[in-house]
Amino acid sequence: MQKAEKKALIDELHREFDRSPNAILVDFRGLSVPAVTEFRRKVRQAGSRYRVVKNSLALRAVKDTPLEGLSAKFENTTGVAYTGSDPVVLAKVLVDFAKEHPQLVVKAGVVSGSQMLDAEGVKALSTMPSLPEMRARLLGLMQAPAARLVRLLNTPAGQLARVLKAHQEKEEGAAAPS
16 A cells, blocks of 8 residues: 555544544454454445554554544454444444354444443443433433323312312202102
């Protein structure tokens, strides 16, 4: 690879890493080509990207990016799975794939560009609900008190209507025998 090509690759990686505050490093030694292809497909379906780059180039590319804290983990064979959106979905894909293919080893990760995670932290992240699930739960929690208030406010009116109807039926029943 020529020096100009290396510089272009480093610049491209730097831009991608700068836009992606969430990343997970994996060691992929021992994975077969079909397994790697399947892995890449699953990562893409999760809305994320996966790159394998020489460690020396990756170290230059992560400087001054949210992934700079992972610099110490770029050793041996390292792949970078990164996303700009939901880190939980990416962690779930990686951990689930590692269960099926034990050759894939999760090394470390970073969330929101500042929260560093070790392999156990990434596994813990994968057990959390995803961002859409959390939003749905929050919306449900916010709507529950309003729904209860509406039911509570409607209860006296409904009871009053039932009392008036019963009173009316009583009046009609008392008036009918005469």
